[in-house]
Amino acid sequence: MAVPREIVERVKKLREEINYHNYRYYVLDSPVISDAEYDALMRELKELEEKYPELITPDSPTQRVGFAPAEEFRQVPHSVPMLSLDDAFTEEEVLEFDRRLKRFLNLPEDEEIDYTCEPKIDGLAVDLVYENGLFTVGSTRGDGYVGEDVTNNLKTIKSIPLRLLSLDGVPIPRRLDVRGEVYMDKDRFRELNRQRLEQGEPPFANPRNAAAGSLRQLDPNVTARRPLDIFCYGVGLVEGYTFRSQWEILTTLPKWGFRVNPHVRLVKGIRAAIEYHREMDRLRERLPYEIDGVVIKVNDLELQERLGTKARSPRWALAFKFEPTQATTQVLDIIVSVGRTGAVTPVAILKPVKVGGVIVSRATLHNEDEVRRKDVRVGDWVLVQRAGDVIPEIVSVIKERRTGQERPFQMPRHCPICGSKLVRKPGEAIWRCPNKNCYAQLVRSVIHFASKGAMDIEGLGEKVAKLLVDMGLVRDVADIYQLKEEDLEQLPGFARKKAQNLIRAIEKSKETTLARFIYALGIRHVGEVTAQILAEHFKSLDRLMEARLEDLLSIEGIGPEVATSIVEYFRDKHNRERIRRLLEAGIHFKEAEKKPQEKPLAGMTFVFTGALSSMTREEAKRRVQELGGRVGSSVSRQVDYVVVGERPGSKYERARRLGVRTISEEEFLKLIGQA
């Protein structure tokens, strides 16, 4: 049966693409797609080749390891091939690996195979040859059969013994090939990239590429300056010593002076290996070096022998990978948020992409300096990283994918939060909001807004408030109601569950009381009690917003300072806009907003002057309010009645001048129905 034309074309296309990416990755140490995307291309090719085996050719990337050694290096043939590993991404694939081995070995299904479990260090494999205990040749993996001679470069790595030790009396073999992974610590990788950016050199995409680029140098002096290290995990050709198991190899290597990873473990059965993967996944973040999975190997070397190898990988080992932490995506926009020091922080808005198990749509760019150094532009394709509990960040720009349409980032002139004109100190590249309180105030207002006595949003405390502000997700408390689950999931410490819970709490807070809402606004001098008084008095937000100073002053318990602050708050157009947005988002008040009941004094304003004989001024005031009237402190034309008691003051004169109606205490009592 002929293979359909489209399939043949697709296979050809995939091979071309994969070969190009292999070249970028293995030769240039500078990939332009993430590992996950590369793995997806490989998977697709493998599946097509499985379905149409007649398409398999010996030069297909599925049949080959790495890349031919670069010409600049002397070539070193490996005595035992250095192969790649099959990979698995799910537990089911790992269980299938175990079943496959048992079928192959004719073992009963319930037999437990012994496996070694090892962290899969994300570096590059090297082969170290020792003859009569002396390090003679060191090489890279190359295409698995022939590698690159990097002996002198490897000699600069302090933890590679130049002469074998013989601890516990372990004999020194005539010939020993040791396999290990050269890597760079995460911190040192970051520091190296920082330096490179400063010197205008392109940063490395990840610690693996940094390690490979550092080791594959023609000048060992360059390698010597790079902070490389090694973990050893296997052997190639051995003469004069016999191993029976992988575990024996792992425990013997240190006796000759090699570094073996401290987290290696011998387990019984595949379930235990899966459990190991889970444990390492949890530990991963705290390790100083990058691991991208665990390697599961059949422990017994005799079984390994029987299982043998395929074209590019052994049958007895499996790389059980972790969720990838990097992906490539496009920068849709760059906005700014204000950081805790007032530094204006650019944040990239990304085309949503899955990284580390969640959809990422924002990444911090730290500061303007960083945007310049990395040269991130709107429209760029970038490599983003989300590793565990840190904010997603842009690792590098893939300049190869530029079209010329990208727009460089322009720092705004004004603070996005408080509107102050941004300033930059001479000699500093960072723009700051000069308003010292800007960030702290915003964070505080969010915390207050969400607090128990206010909108009562559970789960929105100080830490989360800061995160939301840092990421530019919240620049005003009204933004809280625009948050979506996806926005939260990408934040450090936010698993799906937590994001869901917070969104639910925000939703729930929309039904509140007027008093809580007034308090939540954070108006100066308006605490919970005052908010309660205001809510009871005005019974509607609209009326509160339109209240005049004298209306407020007539309320018992509201002094001039408070009243002024309230009037000023509602006069500010930003505050009005905030309230509009909050209400539009669906905030509503539980107490049905009662129409002012038909109270006898509704809409009337009273002013008192002189002493009353039947009650105190306070009592009179309360009576007026109970009946729906207001009590003012000064006489204007808007006042309906001036109640004149004994020894009236200047208010009486003023009332007469303005033609405001004056009444005696007796008339007043009649009016309020107490005569």
Ligand SMILES: NC(=O)c1ccc[n+]([C@@H]2O[C@H](COP(=O)([O-])OP(=O)(O)OC[C@H]3O[C@@H](n4cnc5c(N)ncnc54)[C@H](O)[C@@H]3O)[C@@H](O)[C@H]2O)c1
């Ligand atoms: N982004 C790209 O463009 C691009 C291109 C090519 C390859 N890649 C990445 O490289 C991977 C393929 O590379 P590979 O063939 O080296 O396979 P691999 O890295 O998936 O697995 C094999 C390697 O694992 C390493 N290793 C680490 N710890 C080990 C241990 N304890 N025991 C045994 N080996 C251990 C060794 O170097 C070994 O060669 C792909 O998964 C892909 O993600 C990416």
Ligand SMILES: [Zn+2]
């Ligand atoms: Zn500001």
